[in-house]
Amino acid sequence: MAGHSRFGISFLFEFIEEKCSILRDAVYSRFTILLAFHLLIVILRILYVQLSSLEIYSEEAQYWIWSRHLQLSYYSKPPLIAYLNWFSTSLLGNTPLGIRINAILIGFGIAMTCYYLTLELFHNRRTAAIASFLSYVLPFIWLPSSFFTTDSPLLLFWLLSLFLFWRAVNNNFMKNWIYFGICLGLGIISKYSILLILPCLFVFLLRSHSHVFRSRKLYVGVSIGLLFFLPVVIWNIKNDFVGLRHVQYLAGNTKEAVQIEKLAFNFLEYIFGQIVILSPFFIGFYIKILKSWIHKQLSDEMVYLILPGIMVFFVFMPIAFVRRSGVEVNWPMFAYATIPVALAHWAVTGKKTGRLGAGAAATFMLVLLITNLSVLDKVEIQKIIPVKFDPTSRLAGWKSLAQHVDSLKRRIPSTNCFVFSNNYHISSEMQFYLEEQPATYFLNYNNRMNQFSLWPGLEQFVNKKYYGIFISTTPIKDKLKDSFEEMGSFTTRKTLYRGTEINNFNIYVLKDFKGFEENNSHY
Incomplete structure (x- = not known):
């Protein structure tokens, strides 16, 4: 049992x-x-x-x-x-x-x-x-x-x-x-x-x-x-x-x-x-x-x-x-x-x-x-939601802008050249998309500080025969123009997304940097 x-x-x-x-x-x-x-x-x-x-x-x-x-x-x-x-x-x-x-x-x-x-x-x-x-x-x-x-x-x-x-x-x-x-x-x-x-x-x-x-x-x-x-x-x-x-x-x-x-x-x-x-x-x-x-x-x-x-x-x-x-x-x-x-x-x-x-x-x-609003372009979705309100529009146009800046750099008769902007978003995108990804710089036009403000800036190029390529969505100010010996060339570059202009950049090639006093307006 x-x-x-x-x-x-x-x-x-x-x-x-x-x-x-x-x-x-x-x-x-x-x-x-x-x-x-x-x-x-x-x-x-x-x-x-x-x-x-x-x-x-x-x-x-x-x-x-x-x-x-x-x-x-x-x-x-x-x-x-x-x-x-x-x-x-x-x-x-x-x-x-x-x-x-x-x-x-x-x-x-x-x-x-x-x-x-x-x-x-x-x-x-x-x-x-x-x-x-x-x-x-x-x-x-x-x-x-x-x-x-x-x-x-x-x-x-x-x-x-x-x-x-x-x-x-x-x-x-x-x-x-x-x-x-x-x-x-x-x-x-x-x-x-x-x-x-x-x-x-x-x-x-x-x-x-x-x-x-x-x-x-x-x-x-x-x-x-x-x-x-x-x-x-x-x-x-x-x-x-x-x-x-x-x-x-x-x-x-x-x-x-x-x-x-x-x-x-x-x-x-x-x-x-x-x-x-x-x-x-x-x-x-x-x-x-x-x-x-x-x-x-x-x-x-x-x-x-x-x-x-x-x-x-x-x-x-x-x-x-x-x-x-x-x-x-x-x-x-x-x-x-x-x-x-x-x-x-x-x-x-x-x-x-x-x-x-x-x-x-x-x-x-x-x-x-x-x-992915672009998939609706055939039904003219832009009439309801303009391209400028498309959140992905901020992720377009940077590579083509960098290619244009690279072409300008190749025409400069000197390797002493730096790329800069008064907008840190532009400076950041350019550093990523330019050939060989060189350091880029931010020039403060009385705006708030950012990380670029704490790193060596344009002061390292003063009176050293440097060219500067300035990129901005606004015209250059006289004070900045006067900080160079002369302005070499001026071009504009429109960037398109979904067939619509999303940005118009002003690009200046400037010769012989003499110095510029920057100013941070706030933190």
Whole structure:
């Protein structure tokens, strides 16, 4: 009898092990398919960069130039983007792919972090998969996953920090607090905005996990993150705190008087801009989630996901009222990084995945349309949306302009020549697209400072028989013309996009630089 009992138990264990193995294989199989899908997206994005006619965005070009001058920090941003550009271009060359591979890989990282954060919070693989797919649809993630700016690493490390903080709070292992600190630190040297995560997390702890404040591990994690900020502080001390002054100016700490009509416009622009990057097709979901939050019907997990976005949204709102140019649409978008997780969970638990899928499809089609308006030129879409409002128009014409400048350089009877502009966007694009990518320079016509202002400038060419090629969208000023012995030639160069003029550049060849006193109007 005992033998039969042992046989029965043994059979039961074998049966359970077999079923668990089948289940485990099925889970691994589904994850393999998911991973293969995300890797396919990476490949498609690489092919798009290689085959697309769209050129480098001027901010991308600027950050690439930073990678040629590695420092502890930079005028307007911390240094991580320069380090990443230096590494990627060392491997892939100073090419568009050498720069944008960072954004593409970060996009992959964001999708996978959404997946694992969803699993950590809700323990549902279907919800996790949906959240990771949504990361390819939402405009505020699509942009930094396609173009490499400081928002790219910021978004990833904000998301990773939230993932690791939740894990640390719920198991209190020191290693997770350390990992959180490292991610926070990497976010700090990506963009200063990630410091806003700390008040968001502390408010969440006060709400439902106040006991964590009594744990020294919390302060160890935060301290590790803040240590990453030390090199940035050292750099600012050595450079008269220009980074801090720049941030103060962006926050609206100026003496400029702003008319009430402009304030109203800035406010509406801010609200509308956030709706666009969050996708208007998900407005119904957002409203229902907010209503549930107001009526205290949300779980701690859902509050954790939406609280940072709400807080940061209201942090930036006053700036729209005090800053003449308002708030840039991308400034708060990093705080929305967990939205794919919240949408996926809300749709799955409410059995609204069909509606979510329809919204995702509509959003994806809208993003494709906005970034490829040229496909509608045959139906004269320009009558509805002029080319100047096409966001991709800023990614065209630079290569042809550089080719024209190169042709002018070849006609100069001297190798002593420098290219400069009174617009750092032009200077940045020219340095990337000119032959052999020589250093270019920025001449300040009483405008705000930028990173070029902190590097050796035109003063190094004074009275050394140097030619200068000046590129501007405005006519040359007499003061600048008089800083050269004579003007050699003047040409204009129109750049076209979709058959329409988007820029008209004035290009001056000037001989024998005598010196020019620059002036920075503000930070």
